[in-house]
Amino acid sequence: MITHPPLCGLALDRPRLMGILNVTPDSFSDGGRHATVEAALARARTMAREAEILDIGGESTRPGAEEVPVAEEIARTVPVIEAIRAAGLATPISIDTRKAAVAEAALDAGADMVNDVTAGRFDPEMLPLVAGRGVPVCLMHSVADPKTMQAHARYDDVVEEVYAHLEERIAAAEDAGIDRRNIIADPGIGFGKTLQHNLSLIRHLDRYHALGVPLLFGASRKRFIGAITGADDAADRLGGSIAVALAAATKGAHILRVHDTHETGQALRLHLAIQDGFEED
Ligand code: HH2
Numbered sequence: 001m002i003t004h005p006p007l008c009g010l011a012l013d014r015p016r017l018m019g020i021l022n023v024t025p026d027s028f029s030d031g032g033r034h035a036t037v038e039a040a041l042a043r044a045r046t047m048a049r050e051a052e053i054l055d056i057g058g059e060s061t062r063p064g065a066e067e068v069p070v071a072e073e074i075a076r077t078v079p080v081i082e083a084i085r086a087a088g089l090a091t092p093i094s095i096d097t098r099k100a101a102v103a104e105a106a107l108d109a110g111a112d113m114v115n116d117v118t119a120g121r122f123d124p125e126m127l128p129l130v131a132g133r134g135v136p137v138c139l140m141h142s143v144a145d146p147k148t149m150q151a152h153a154r155y156d157d158v159v160e161e162v163y164a165h166l167e168e169r170i171a172a173a174e175d176a177g178i179d180r181r182n183i184i185a186d187p188g189i190g191f192g193k194t195l196q197h198n199l200s201l202i203r204h205l206d207r208y209h210a211l212g213v214p215l216l217f218g219a220s221r222k223r224f225i226g227a228i229t230g231a232d233d234a235a236d237r238l239g240g241s242i243a244v245a246l247a248a249a250t251k252g253a254h255i256l257r258v259h260d261t262h263e264t265g266q267a268l269r270l271h272l273a274i275q276d277g278f279e280e281d
Contacts, residue, residue, distance in 0.1 A: 008092035019051030029234030050265030057096030085110035100125035131177035149192035205251035218257030
């Protein structure tokens with residue numbers, strides 16, 4: 001495992017789970033499930049048993065999704081972050097947003113890092129905000145916006161083109177004043193990529209260590225898993241999601257973004273015990 005300085009207080013000497021908490025009516029796999037603050041808090045508590053970061057999102061970025069107004073995105077996410085903190089849950093919180101105003105409100109409410117699927121391309125205020133707050137940021141590769149991205153799924157060499165884009169976004173983040181130790185990179189599985197692109201990115205995930213920053217990987221329940229297995233319902237993609245998460249762990253991913261924290265956590269524990277050994281007490 002290629003190690004990096006700790007992020008949000010977490011040593012990156014083994015893969016860490018980031019639990020997905022979408023407070024949206026329309027996310028592709030858990031949309032509408034956590035519509036009330038109480039339901040979202042209950043889910044956060046459950047996930048926090050295994051997940052070491054919670055990624056809270058108030059706007060679906062699934063292919064074809066419509067943009068959500070800033071005020072609405074804040075109204076969905078901030079009360080949940082406040083409730084998590086008021087309940088005394090200390091798990092680091094990531095805000096999954098492409099908008100600086102949403103990130104700012106979330107950080108004020110107790111979030112610890114920003115996860116931007118556009119790597120600061122959507123909102124020119126995002127990288128300066130992150131720099132000013134001194135928090136970690138995940139820069140993910142994506143093309144165009146969710147509405148049109150699948151029409152842009154064309155690459156001569158997907159692995160190298162995604163690499164070059166991430167390299168450029170890391171440089172942009174540093175130019176904006178973000179400390180390199182606060183940058184995480186993510187190849188953006190499923191964002192403007194075909195099934196074959198996704199498989200290539202997973203197969204060559206270790207290529208991205210040369211970027212010199214920790215790697216975040218998110219493939220949980222994504223469409224290509226359904227395309228390969230015939231599991232049309234996103235909630236029916238657990239087995240495939242775990243297989244892909246373990247493949248990413250084998251390639252040295254530092255953070256695995258998953259819906260099914262309990263099951264993935266169990267699989268990961270076994271994976272690590274086989275790889276590194278297990279001390280019985
Ligand atoms: N995938 C999604 C959203 N945010 N962030 C990172 N860093 N990496 C990802 O792969 C990623 C992400 C899409 O998945 P999900 O949140 O489950 O669905 P939706 O966008 O429909 O809410």
